[in-house]
Amino acid sequence: MRRVALFALGLCLAFVPSARGDEWTKTFNITGRPDLRVVTSDASIHVDAWDQKTIEARVTTESYKIGEGGIRVYDHQSGDSVELEVRFPHQILGFNVGHRRVEVEIRVPREGRVHLRTGDGSIQVSGCKGDLELETGDGHQEIAAVDGTLKAHAGDGHIRAEGRFDSLVISTGDGRIEARALPGSSVNSSWDLHAGDGSIDLQVPENLAADVALHTSDGHISVDLPVMVEGRLGGNSVQGKLNGGGRLLTIRTGDGSIRLGKS
Secondary structure: OOHHHHHHHHHHHHOOOOOOEEEEEEEEEEOOEEEEEEEEEOOEEEEEEEEOOEEEEEEEEOOEEEEOEEEEEEEEEEEOEEEEEOOOOOOOOOOOOOOOOEEEEEEEEEEEEEEEEEEOOOOOEOEEEEEEEEEEEOOEEEEEEEEEEEEEEEOOOEEEEEEEEEEEEEEEOOOOOEEEEOOOOOOOOOOEEEEOOEEEEEEEEEOOOOOEEEOOOOOOEEEOEEEOOOOOEEEOOOEEEOOOOOOOEEEEEOOEEEEEEEE
16 A cells, blocks of 8 residues: 555656746847837736846746746847747646746836737836837736836736826726826827726826816716816716816726826
C-alpha cells in the first residue's frame, strides 16, 4: 500500500506546474516619436516614460514558461513603430496550483503614441505625452502624469486618470471613474465620461471653458463650479455653460453619482 501511495503522489507531482517563472526582454532603438502597440489576452501592462531614445520591453511570468507550449511573445518593428503581442497557450495540462501571473513592463520615450489592450488584466501608464488609447476587458486602469489626448475603456473595472488633457474620453461598463484635469487642459474636442454602473468624479481647472451636460439615471449630481444653467434644471440632469461655454463636456452614468469640481 505504501508503494502505491508513493507512486500516486509522484504521479500527481509530475503534473503540478512549477511555480518558477520566466523572463523575456528586448530593446528597440527609436529615432523619432514612437508608436507603441501592445496587445494581450490576460497579462497586466505597465508603461513608464523615460528620456531615452529606446523602448525597453520586459515580460515576466509566474508559473508559466515562455516559449513553445507556454507564453509566446511576438514583436515587430518598422521604423519608430513597435508592436508587441503576448499570447497565452490554448490549453494548460495539470493542476492549477499556485498563482499564475504575466506582466508586461515597458519604458518608452516620453512623447509619442501608445495603444494598449488587454482582455483580463490591469493597465498602468505614467509620464507619457501624446496620444493614449487604453482598453481592458476585465481590469482597472491607473493613468498618472500624462499629457495630451486620452481614450480609455474598461469593460469591468475602475479607471483613475490624472494629467493635462486636450481630449478626454473615458468609459467603463461596471466601475467608477475618477479623473483630474490639470491646469492647461482644454476641451479642444468633445470630452465624454460614461459609466454604466458606477460613480464619476471629474476635477477640472476653474478656468476651463465648455458646454456641460450631466446626467445620471439613479444618483445625485454635485457641481462645485459656477455653471450658467440653461433650460429646465432636473434632479438627474444639468445642462449649462462653464466659463462662457465651448465644446461639449458630457458626463453620464446609469447608476451612480456625478461630481464636477475644481482640480
